[in-house]
Amino acid sequence: MSDHQVEVDKPTGKTTTGHSWDGIKELNTPLPRWWVMTFYLTIIWAIGYWVVYPTWPMIWGYSKGIAGYSSRADVAVGLANLEKIRGGKMAALGAAPLADIEKDPALLALARARGRVVFGDNCAPCHGTGAAGAKGFPNLNDDDWLWGGTLEQIEKTIQFGARSGHAETHEGAMLAFGRDGMLKKPEIETVANYVRSLSGLPAAKGYDANAGHKLFADNCASCHGDAGKGNPEMGAPNLTDNIWLYGSDEATIVETISNGRNGVMPAWIGRLDPATIKALTVYVHSLGGGQ
Amino acid sequence: MNKPVAPEEFDYGPLYAAQKKVYPQKVSGTFRRIKWGLMAVCLGIYYLLPFVRWNRGLGAPDQAVLVDLPNSRFYFFIIELWPQEVYFFTGLLILAALTLFLMNAVGGRVWCGYLCPQTVWTDLFFAVERLIEGDRRERMKKEAEGLTLQRIVELTMKHSIWLLIAWWTGGAWVLYFNDAPTLVTQLVTFQAPALAYIWIAILTATTYTLAGWMREQVCLYMCPWPRIQAALTDEWALNVTYRADRGEQRTSLKKANELRALGQPAGDCIDCFQCVAVCPTGIDIRNGPQLDCIQCGLCIDACDTVMSKIDRPTRLIGYDTDINIARRKAGKAEITRIIRPRTIVYAGLIAVVGLVMLYALLTRSLLDINVLHDRNPVAVRLSDGSIRNAYTVRLLNKRGTGRVVMLDVSGPVNATIHVVGNDAVSTDRPEIVLGRDQTTELRVLVTAPAASNPDRSIPLVMRVSDAAHGDVASATDHFVAP
Numbered sequence: 001m002s003d004h005q006v007e008v009d010k011p012t013g014k015t016t017t018g019h020s021w022d023g024i025k026e027l028n029t030p031l032p033r034w035w036v037m038t039f040y041l042t043i044i045w046a047i048g049y050w051v052v053y054p055t056w057p058m059i060w061g062y063s064k065g066i067a068g069y070s071s072r073a074d075v076a077v078g079l080a081n082l083e084k085i086r087g088g089k090m091a092a093l094g095a096a097p098l099a100d101i102e103k104d105p106a107l108l109a110l111a112r113a114r115g116r117v118v119f120g121d122n123c124a125p126c127h128g129t130g131a132a133g134a135k136g137f138p139n140l141n142d143d144d145w146l147w148g149g150t151l152e153q154i155e156k157t158i159q160f161g162a163r164s165g166h167a168e169t170h171e172g173a174m175l176a177f178g179r180d181g182m183l184k185k186p187e188i189e190t191v192a193n194y195v196r197s198l199s200g201l202p203a204a205k206g207y208d209a210n211a212g213h214k215l216f217a218d219n220c221a222s223c224h225g226d227a228g229k230g231n232p233e234m235g236a237p238n239l240t241d242n243i244w245l246y247g248s249d250e251a252t253i254v255e256t257i258s259n260g261r262n263g264v265m266p267a268w269i270g271r272l273d274p275a276t277i278k279a280l281t282v283y284v285h286s287l288g289g290g291q
Numbered sequence: 292m293n294k295p296v297a298p299e300e301f302d303y304g305p306l307y308a309a310q311k312k313v314y315p316q317k318v319s320g321t322f323r324r325i326k327w328g329l330m331a332v333c334l335g336i337y338y339l340l341p342f343v344r345w346n347r348g349l350g351a352p353d354q355a356v357l358v359d360l361p362n363s364r365f366y367f368f369i370i371e372l373w374p375q376e377v378y379f380f381t382g383l384l385i386l387a388a389l390t391l392f393l394m395n396a397v398g399g400r401v402w403c404g405y406l407c408p409q410t411v412w413t414d415l416f417f418a419v420e421r422l423i424e425g426d427r428r429e430r431m432k433k434e435a436e437g438l439t440l441q442r443i444v445e446l447t448m449k450h451s452i453w454l455l456i457a458w459w460t461g462g463a464w465v466l467y468f469n470d471a472p473t474l475v476t477q478l479v480t481f482q483a484p485a486l487a488y489i490w491i492a493i494l495t496a497t498t499y500t501l502a503g504w505m506r507e508q509v510c511l512y513m514c515p516w517p518r519i520q521a522a523l524t525d526e527w528a529l530n531v532t533y534r535a536d537r538g539e540q541r542t543s544l545k546k547a548n549e550l551r552a553l554g555q556p557a558g559d560c561i562d563c564f565q566c567v568a569v570c571p572t573g574i575d576i577r578n579g580p581q582l583d584c585i586q587c588g589l590c591i592d593a594c595d596t597v598m599s600k601i602d603r604p605t606r607l608i609g610y611d612t613d614i615n616i617a618r619r620k621a622g623k624a625e626i627t628r629i630i631r632p633r634t635i636v637y638a639g640l641i642a643v644v645g646l647v648m649l650y651a652l653l654t655r656s657l658l659d660i661n662v663l664h665d666r667n668p669v670a671v672r673l674s675d676g677s678i679r680n681a682y683t684v685r686l687l688n689k690r691g692t693g694r695v696v697m698l699d700v701s702g703p704v705n706a707t708i709h710v711v712g713n714d715a716v717s718t719d720r721p722e723i724v725l726g727r728d729q730t731t732e733l734r735v736l737v738t739a740p741a742a743s744n745p746d747r748s749i750p751l752v753m754r755v756s757d758a759a760h761g762d763v764a765s766a767t768d769h770f771v772a773p
């Protein structure tokens with residue numbers, strides 16, 4: 001391959017490396033000095049880096065470096081700074097009476113911005129990112145509230161949840177009339193048709209309205225009221241409106257009456273600080289359905 | 292084996308051309324005076340404009356020209372622009388390009404020779420260099436002699452003054468982005484934001500490097516305009532031209548006088564090389580129009596000085612065209628056409644773009660509305676069966692004072708409108724207070740009975756009106772049923 005004969009290339013005046021492949025020779029063009037120096041500098045820099053920063057993986061850990069740097073610590077510092085920046089504004093929000101927040105454009109904007117983020121982090125899995133709800137999980141944009149839609153009622157619901165096990169939580173149960181043998185299948189079908197008629201939905205053929213009314217008065221009115229208007233104290237829904245948490249078709253209502261419904265919402269007190277719960281309350285209230 | 296190609300047939304020269312040091316000589320005359328004047332005007336505007344005050348009323352900045360980045364506003368005397376109005380800058384750039392084209396069609400590289408910042412600052416740096424190190428010959432001699440104590444002192448002085456000018460250039464730059472007097476105080480007391488110092492450092496470095504070290508290299512290798520200019524120019528454009536018809540054959544003054552005495556023709560150019568000596572890019576204008584020529588006119592001054600001394604008519608070098616050179620050679624009269632289709636088109640376009648911008652500026656609305664429909668959920672059914680849509684509405688008040696506006700909606704039949712957190716109502720419409728020069732974001736709920744709106748989606752218009760000032764703005768969106 002090579003005859004190791006260094007010669008001077010005529011056109012360029014440069015020497016060859018002395019290597020020759022099939023008659024093709026190579027000019028000796030060393031790297032520029034500045035390039036080589038920069039390369040050595042990067043090596044020296046890298047050694048310095050090993051000493052100062054965490055670099056080498058070990059069997060049970062890693063080399064820490066003399067600067068004691070850690071990106072995790074950076075995050076903690078960043079989060080602490082964020083709390084400091086938020087501190088003043090969130091304190092103002094925490095101190096303001098709930099009813100006044102919506103009247104102050106600055107506080108309202110803060111509460112909505114903070115509320116939207118907290119809602120996305122904590123509430124969206126059940127209620128949806130836009131709070132539109134799903135079957136069994138209430139839509140928070142509408143004006144139908146199981147446990148009341150005033151600011152105070154919403155705040156209480158967020159704090160203690162529903163059937164959450166917290167001492168102050170909302171309690172109230174939809175009994176399983178069918179499964180527990182309180183009503184028979186035909187009776188359930190009759191009362192289901194009666195419930196549908198309360199909001200103007202058409203009844204099934206051969207449905208006995210009087211029997212339905214009697215069954216409703218005997219079994220349901222204690223919670224849902226004589227007229228079926230519901231009771232937010234017990235989380236009993238209004239049966240006369242157009243909003244149905246589980247569905248308004250006969251089969252779904254029969255299923256509801258047969259097996260009961262007892263949706264759960266966790267308590268957030270202790271998990272979210274009071275100012276954040278306030279922000280969340282105002283956010284939910286401002287979605288549009290708040291009373 | 293093939294016969295090898297002889298190396299002589301290739302150009303083995305390096306692609307790299309080393310910088311040829313240029314030592315422009317001092318010159319005086321008409322064009323030098325024009326250049327001094329324009330330099331004073333350009334630098335004066337650049338350095339002093341941030342200090343010009345302009346009263347805009349309470350709460351608004353009182354700086355005539357200010358790029359207020361934190362608040363996203365641009366102020367230029369009576370004009371105040373918001374970020375969404377950057378199209379005015381587009382218009383300004385189009386106008387600038389067309390003006391450049393027109394200048395080029397009329398007088399060649401007027402921009403390069405007199406107005407370009409690279410030329411202006413380099414000219415200033417040349418002046419400093421000449422003041423300290425002496426004129427062309429002295430500089431060349433000193434450089435050849437190497438370092439002496441005096442030379443070290445001179446070089447230190449020169450570079451210090453260069454750096455000072457460069458630093459001042461960077462300093463003026465940052466003043467356009469902040470209240471100038473305040474920032475000057477902060478800079479002096481080292482209270483200014485770090486970003487200000489960083490920008491000053493960057494512009495100091497660029498000015499010092501570009502005007503002190505790179506000089507004509509910028510025009511030759513970095514700037515795209517010489518290439519574009521060469522493609523745009525035509526034979527009618529007036530360029531700094533060596534009038535070869537008058538100058539050739541070049542000969543010595545003595546020989547020329549002898550020839551003239553014999554009644555024989557002789558060229559006016561006596562090969563004194565003064566045009567080359569004064570040239571800031573170090574070229575010979577007698578080689579004809581060339582990319583390296585920035586057409587600053589200094590060679591005209593140099594040549595005129597010589598021509599007056601030897602009692603020959605001036606303007607052997609002057610603003611002229613190749614057409615006239617050919618015509619004079621052929622014994623025809625000179626013609627100059629400033630007004631020709633090209634210049635008419637450029638001037639017309641400038642007028643059109645300028646008028647469009649002026650119209651847009653004068654009729655720009657000081658009240659604007661943006662509407663964004665809620666996407667999740669798009670619609671909500673209420674317990675009484677009616678339908679509600681929610682919108683995020685942004686109201687832009689570009690007026691320098693606060694005002695009260697009313698919001699109303701049309702589209703869905705029997706729709707009611709409600710602004711969250713706002714109970715103020717005037718004639719059944721929400722009444723909203725807008726702060727001066729700011730955007731107000733609202734959550735607006737529109738509710739309509741389902742029965743009277745059978746369609747799934749109905750076009751909706753939201754209108755904001757300010758009766759006191761007669762401003763109205765509206766935006767369209769949709770009202771959707773679930």
